[in-house]
Amino acid sequence: MATAIIKNRKQQIHHTAKNLFRERGYAATSMRHIAGELGIEAASLYSHIKSKEEILQLICFELAEQFLKSSEELQRKKLPAKELFKQAVTEHIRIITQNMDSSVVFLHEWRHLSEPFLSDFKLMRKRYENFYKNIIRAGEKEKSFKYQNENLTVFVIFSAMNGIYEWFTPKGKLQPEEIAEQMVEVFLNGILKN
Amino acid sequence: MATAIIKNRKQQIHHTAKNLFRERGYAATSMRHIAGELGIEAASLYSHIKSKEEILQLICFELAEQFLKSSEELQRKKLPAKELFKQAVTEHIRIITQNMDSSVVFLHEWRHLSEPFLSDFKLMRKRYENFYKNIIRAGEKEKSFKYQNENLTVFVIFSAMNGIYEWFTPKGKLQPEEIAEQMVEVFLNGILKN
DNA sequence: ATATTTGCCTAACGACCGTTAGTTAGGATG
């Protein structure tokens, strides 16, 4: 239907908030900023949302659930470590590139969550980290991966993937699939020429 | 001398600010927070500093200059690409781990700088990025490095190094030198066995 | 046609923001 693209006010607010939270940070974005972008008064936002933090919560947990959901689906596939690794990286990068604004907020603004949301969020992140730790650990057991420190290795991979927002533009030459492919290549084989 | 460790008020303020800016972010840290940590009134800070942003400027540019200085020194050594790469990564990680609070502020709070400082900062960052691009480009010409996309490769390396603050603790098992060594290993050879 | 709901408005609340002005106590300097 033609109206599928038209967002209702609540969605518009969340969309605008994502954008501003990414651009200026959560703390430096005021309700009046968000309202201004939509051409309404700050007080009017409260007809649609409960609070500023509620918006942040939605952004953070929506993305956290996407990451966890994709990890669970991948786990069910029972793939060999190397293949699982490739698909996991590809999925992670797909989610990030498809949700650029949310991703930046997810990565850097979660600390402004209040309890108990803050603790919940940290737990979900830990679960997702463990998913990756298990992949590379399995890879080592299968004798297909080698590394010295598990934590360092996983965080190198996470940091590289999560840093994509620093340089990725949807209109650039590199598309998500290629980014994933090339990153996997670097992670697996490095940049040294035999 | 015994008093070498004792900081004057201005240094104390900068030290406290670094810590709070890292912990809560620049925008969410008030002058009253900083003052409170030091047991004085917010207005008293202005006997020592000019403005809140001046503190941010000092943090950002101090670190930017450290990075650039180290890159210039390395460039003068005229090393082969692989060796230069190793030393550059090691230096970068040394600076980050020795300035954890500043590093986080440097990486994430610079956007709150006002002009012309913002533009100056971006330029310095660009210069430093080019230093790394030149390394891997030289490595390719020397036929010691291989990669598909220069930008992606450099940003993978940067992101991994700059993400160290997420997990590094000075009291942990991994020390900066070992981190550098192991990261270089991943960058150069990857985690795939044979 | 009437009643209800929706989505906005204005006005305002108390709190906190960065910063300035003016002052004062105490120590250092002449």
Next chain:
DNA sequence: CATCCTAACTAACGGTCGTTAGGCAAATAT
């Protein structure tokens, strides 16, 4: 001893913050 300097203070400024209350007109439902 007189003077200057340092580092703090109190008080206050104009603004902005997130949020609430109450009202009103248009759209929707009955």
